[in-house]
Amino acid sequence: MARRPKRPRAVASFSSTFDAMAAEGACKDAGVEGRLIPTPVAISAECGMAWSMPPEERGHFESVMAERALRFAAVTDLEL
Amino acid sequence: MIAALESFGSGSRGYGDGELSAARTVLAARQSIARLLGASDPSRVVFSANVTEALNLALWGVLKPGDHVVATAWDHNSVLRPLYRLERLGLVTLDLVPADERGRLDYDALERLVTPETRLVVASQVSNLTGNVADVARIAQVAHGNGALLLLDAAQSAGAMPVDMGALGVDLLAFTGHKALLGPTGTGGLIVAPGVDVEPVLTGGTGVHSYEPGQPAEYPERLEAGTLNHHGIAGLGAGVDWILEQGVDRLHAHDLSLVRRFVAGCRQVDGCVVYGDFPDDLGLLDGASFDHGPVVSINLDGWESSELADALGQDYDIAVRAGAHCAPRMHEALGTRETGAVRFSFGPFTTEEDIDAALAALAELAAPEEA
Numbered sequence: 001m002a003r004r005p006k007r008p009r010a011v012a013s014f015s016s017t018f019d020a021m022a023a024e025g026a027c028k029d030a031g032v033e034g035r036l037i038p039t040p041v042a043i044s045a046e047c048g049m050a051w052s053m054p055p056e057e058r059g060h061f062e063s064v065m066a067e068r069a070l071r072f073a074a075v076t077d078l079e080l
Numbered sequence: 081m082i083a084a085l086e087s088f089g090s091g092s093r094g095y096g097d098g099e100l101s102a103a104r105t106v107l108a109a110r111q112s113i114a115r116l117l118g119a120s121d122p123s124r125v126v127f128s129a130n131v132t133e134a135l136n137l138a139l140w141g142v143l144k145p146g147d148h149v150v151a152t153a154w155d156h157n158s159v160l161r162p163l164y165r166l167e168r169l170g171l172v173t174l175d176l177v178p179a180d181e182r183g184r185l186d187y188d189a190l191e192r193l194v195t196p197e198t199r200l201v202v203a204s205q206v207s208n209l210t211g212n213v214a215d216v217a218r219i220a221q222v223a224h225g226n227g228a229l230l231l232l233d234a235a236q237s238a239g240a241m242p243v244d245m246g247a248l249g250v251d252l253l254a255f256t257g258h259k260a261l262l263g264p265t266g267t268g269g270l271i272v273a274p275g276v277d278v279e280p281v282l283t284g285g286t287g288v289h290s291y292e293p294g295q296p297a298e299y300p301e302r303l304e305a306g307t308l309n310h311h312g313i314a315g316l317g318a319g320v321d322w323i324l325e326q327g328v329d330r331l332h333a334h335d336l337s338l339v340r341r342f343v344a345g346c347r348q349v350d351g352c353v354v355y356g357d358f359p360d361d362l363g364l365l366d367g368a369s370f371d372h373g374p375v376v377s378i379n380l381d382g383w384e385s386s387e388l389a390d391a392l393g394q395d396y397d398i399a400v401r402a403g404a405h406c407a408p409r410m411h412e413a414l415g416t417r418e419t420g421a422v423r424f425s426f427g428p429f430t431t432e433e434d435i436d437a438a439l440a441a442l443a444e445l446a447a448p449e450e451a
Contacts, residue, residue, distance in 0.1 A: 016288055016299075018123040021107040025104070025107065046288055
């Protein structure tokens, strides 16, 4: 299978697996588009899992995290 | 749990469906346990192999050289033996709150023994021998009034009765999965209240902060080195969800009605001794005036406890536990060190008919044999 073309993504990283899984649950519940991926090496990986989303979802993601008092380390723009 | 056995990968160590399903299930179990036990932050629900491991994590992770600890005669060997070892190594000094011949804790002694030098107070919420319930709020008040932390052994209470660690002022709560939480053996955990830190006893892989030489500061990974028992935790989470659906108040009321029925029946059996603190009027055993956990221990005149347990098992298909119950101090208080006792345990699936069958068996076994 051919390598997938790269596209811009906003990638949220976490300090713990608990935080990553809690974020996934909240994002699915609130309709934040994206999915969990192995944390890209470009990010100083703290947790092995990261939430990858279209860049336009960044604000939605951050507001959902704030509303539900969930933790994330950073959101980084990457080509993945 | 069967679905978990057939589908789970290693949660937090991979990204496929199986691994993510495992991680999601573990998260859900933490959230359910936090909800059931009144923990405000589910990330501080740390899983372990059993309550003994959880208690060891707390004791070895909190206590520092020179600390003073107060535990009680109710405590199980899972508390006593780590403390004896810490004492033997010269790391801590230990005092034990005594119990009387009915198993009642001496709260005056507690107030005398806990001082500003005390780092930790350890208490069992429910005696695993008598089923009596400790006044945890009072113990927490004494501990906190002296600047000490409270570690609660909730092995017998979690899932069997309402437990709210936040309201009770519990700093560390250890639970087992395989009793009233209805999970499989090999599951348990420690809940660490916000603001309390426990030094890791086990160190190793966590799936996070891999380039740091030490354990992460974040909970639960801080205390969860190594791969979790995801399949067991799936079973534990299912058990806890069932309890939440049923309502722990309702389950506790069911247990109390069985305890009342059983103790009332035992009082009618010649030579049957019921251990622990019960009101004369068993109607007071309603959870408010007088509370009780889902275990009752007895002896029957003329029977060794092991012999009685064997007869109940072999001849009546009634499963009980005989012997010392890993509760040496409590047996000494009750005067049953030499005889042991026979413990009956009740749960949501125990019926009044089961109680009556047990009472009928005891009555039969108590009757003098015909010449």
